[in-house]
Amino acid sequence: MQVIDIHNHFFPRSWPDLAARYGSPNWPWIKHTEPGKADIMVGDRFFRHIYAACWDPEVRLQEMDRDGVDLQIVSATPVLFAYERPVEHAADCAQLFNDAALELCSRGKGRLKSFCQVPLQDVDAACKELSRCIRSGHLGVQIGNHVGLKNLDDAGIATFLHHCADEGAAVLVHPWDMFGSERMPKYMMPWTVGMPAETQLSVVALILSGAFDRLPSTLRICFAHGGGSFAFLLGRLENAWHHHPVARGDCQYPPKHYLNRFYTDSAVFDERTLQFLVGTMGADRVMLGSDYPFPLGEERVGSLIRQSNLPQQTKAKLLSANATRFLGLESNSRAADNKSDAAGSSPIAPEPGQLTYSSYLKVPELLQLQQPQSSPPHHDELLFILVHQSYELWFKELLHDLDAVVANLRRAGAAPQSRDEVYEAARLLRRCTEITRVMVEQFTILETMLPTHFLAFRGLLEPASGFQSEQFREIEFLCGLKDEKMLRYHRPTPEAYASLKRRLEEPSLHDVFFGALQAMGKLAPAREGATDKEQFEARARAVHALYRDERHHRDWIDVCERLTEFDELVVSWRLRHIQLVERIIGIRMGTGGSAGASYLKLTLDKKFFPELWEARTMLTE
Numbered sequence: 357m358q359v360i361d362i363h364n365h366f367f368p369r370s371w372p373d374l375a376a377r378y379g380s381p382n383w384p385w386i387k388h389t390e391p392g393k394a395d396i397m398v399g400d401r402f403f404r405h406i407y408a409a410c411w412d413p414e415v416r417l418q419e420m421d422r423d424g425v426d427l428q429i430v431s432a433t434p435v436l437f438a439y440e441r442p443v444e445h446a447a448d449c450a451q452l453f454n455d456a457a458l459e460l461c462s463r464g465k466g467r468l469k470s471f472c473q474v475p476l477q478d479v480d481a482a483c484k485e486l487s488r489c490i491r492s493g494h495l496g497v498q499i500g501n502h503v504g505l506k507n508l509d510d511a512g513i514a515t516f517l518h519h520c521a522d523e524g525a526a527v528l529v530h531p532w533d534m535f536g537s538e539r540m541p542k543y544m545m546p547w548t549v550g551m552p553a554e555t556q557l558s559v560v561a562l563i564l565s566g567a568f569d570r571l572p573s574t575l576r577i578c579f580a581h582g583g584g585s586f587a588f589l590l591g592r593l594e595n596a597w598h599h600h601p602v603a604r605g606d607c608q609y610p611p612k613h614y615l616n617r618f619y620t621d622s623a624v625f626d627e628r629t630l631q632f633l634v635g636t637m638g639a640d641r642v643m644l645g646s647d648y649p650f651p652l653g654e655e656r657v658g659s660l661i662r663q664s665n666l667p668q669q670t671k672a673k674l675l676s677a678n679a680t681r682f683l684g685l686e687s688n689s690r691a692a693d694n695k696s697d698a699a700g701s702s703p704i705a706p707e708p709g710q711l712t713y714s715s716y717l718k719v720p721e722l723l724q725l726q727q728p729q730s731s732p733p734h735h736d737e738l739l740f741i742l743v744h745q746s747y748e749l750w751f752k753e754l755l756h757d758l759d760a761v762v763a764n765l766r767r768a769g770a771a772p773q774s775r776d777e778v779y780e781a782a783r784l785l786r787r788c789t790e791i792t793r794v795m796v797e798q799f800t801i802l803e804t805m806l807p808t809h810f811l812a813f814r815g816l817l818e819p820a821s822g823f824q825s826e827q828f829r830e831i832e833f834l835c836g837l838k839d840e841k842m843l844r845y846h847r848p849t850p851e852a853y854a855s856l857k858r859r860l861e862e863p864s865l866h867d868v869f870f871g872a873l874q875a876m877g878k879l880a881p882a883r884e885g886a887t888d889k890e891q892f893e894a895r896a897r898a899v900h901a902l903y904r905d906e907r908h909h910r911d912w913i914d915v916c917e918r919l920t921e922f923d924e925l926v927v928s929w930r931l932r933h934i935q936l937v938e939r940i941i942g943i944r945m946g947t948g949g950s951a952g953a954s955y956l957k958l959t960l961d962k963k964f965f966p967e968l969w970e971a972r973t974m975l976t977e
């Protein structure tokens with residue numbers, strides 16, 4: 357059994373002078389006082405005594421051996437969050453300490469892993485840093501339990517949590533910046549009284565707001581310090597929920613229902629409290645967390661669990677199994693198990709008739725679908741077919757997601773107070789942009805085909821042409837770029853013709869987006885007799901107004917940003933396609949009868965959401 361401590365902290369031995377770097381006062385810095393000892397200072401103010409375990413992996417590993425801990429997941433500390441600072445400073449600061457964490461872990465003999473920190477005051481920047489960190493080896497993220505006045509159910513923070521689930525990142529919520537501090541100036545009361553209450557507030561906010569109903573169940577989130585006062589006061593919350601409608605909030609079920617949606621650590625320092633916590637949360641939901649090596653941490657990490665009267669099986673869960681699941685390390689250990697199974701030559705053989713990889717994915721059918729025209733088949737024709745087919749598959753997924761975006765925005769318009777649909781639209785749009793990014797890249801594979809090799813079978817393809825890609829045209833129509841003339845290329849295939857005609861008549865993503873702004877009162881219905889230009893300007897002004905009121909429209913701005921990015925990436929796709937065409941056939945005519953590259957260049961000015969671009973010009977005026 358591998359004993360894992362999911363809540364402990366580090367400070368690097370040194371770091372740049374942040375006050376000078378950002379030109380603003382009161383950043384944390386480290387003052388080494390004697391060998392192996394240091395003080396953390398915030399500006400001129402003393403903050404905390406620390407010792408070498410914070411920065412020296414050798415010391416940490418010795419103390420881990422002493423305490424019987426195999427793996428620590430280190431986090432920086434809330435004093436470095438910088439959520440109240442300009443986002444670019446917070447993002448830079450996060451990068452600095454995230455890279456320092458990896459550097460420390462690289463010297464930890466495989467026994468140190470890390471959680472990163474992110475500039476949580478800005479969703480995009482936070483998501484970006486999280487993705488970077490997960491790619492570079494962090495297992496998850498430590499976040500503060502609030503950003504100024506925003507609790508964890510805030511729209512932007514919920515989007516970030518969604519992103520963590522998508523990225524498979526574990527989330528450790530740490531209380532910080534405690535409320536009521538002015539009434540607790542002494543005796544470390546912000547830590548002993550404020551922190552547990554802050555954490556309780558965060559859990560309750562996520563439950564009552566209905567955020568847990570909307571967040572994916574794959575989100576792995578843990579609250580530090582035994583979840584603060586939450587477990588002890590759950591009965592009070594439950595009673596209020598059942599008897600006072602005003603206390604119910606927006607969640608679908610009573611609060612107890614959500615206990616399987618989060619974890620807590622075990623940092624409660626008292627056996628009866630630990631027993632109570634495990635009794636309330638369940639043995640699968642509490643994990644060893646020590647707050648090591650800080651003054652309020654567990655002195656001998658793991659001793660509370662080990663010395664308790666909990667059953668052996670529960671102790672094993674708290675010390676190891678629950679953290680393995682929380683951190684997403686299960687698949688690794690399972691892979692290791694499978695490896696040893698395979699080595700012991702006992703792989704699982706599926707029974708006849710059971711679902712298999714091939715039968716589920718229809719692999720044999722899929723592999724039958726490439727039928728070259730050349731005979732004998734030219735070597736590169738297979739690639740030509742496969743690349744086009746893979747684009748068509750991505751187009752299919754894009755249509756699937758864009759349809760869902762339209763449905764969500766339509767619902768958002770029908771219920772302007774509800775924000776869930778807006779987040780969901782933004783999340784799906786992010787997928788669309790990622791797919792399009794891959795599609796832009798994919799052309800390079802086809803560029804490995806020599807022009808001469810393409811010419812060897814090009815003649816056989818006429819009059820087939822990309823013009824006839826029904827799904828490509830559907831995407832254009834669905835987004836709002838409708839051109840009835842294009843229908844003529846689809847006359848030979850009645851089904852394609854019919855579905856394109858339907859798209860032509862249906863409200864587009866563009867229509868639904870601005871319809872929702874109208875329903876929210878951000879865009880007045882078009883005045884009778886208003887010219888196209890006037891209507892266009894009114895729509896651009898509505899977008900402009902959203903950006904000007906960022907505090908209230910973060911979620912909608914997120915949608916705007918994603919739509920803009922999608923627009924931008926589709927233009928990149930068009931451009932890369934033209935470069936490919938020029939590289940392979942120069943300025944020859946296309947098999948579809950167009951002037952080729954020179955025709956395609958005319959499509960570069962096409963935009964799905966020109967108002968979003970116009971709004972940018974207005975913003976800079």
Ligand code: HEM
Nearest residue numbers: 747821822823825828937940941946947948949950952959
């Ligand atoms: C050897 C590689 C390729 C060449 C030489 C080529 C050439 C062309 C040409 C000349 C056109 C203009 C219409 C015409 O007259 O035929 C066109 C349009 C188009 N092609 Fe390609 N293409 C290539 C690869 C691809 C790939 C991999 C895709 C992926 C789906 C694709 C999708 C399209 C689409 C959707 C159009 C219509 C564009 C529009 O109307 O805006 N092409 N292609």
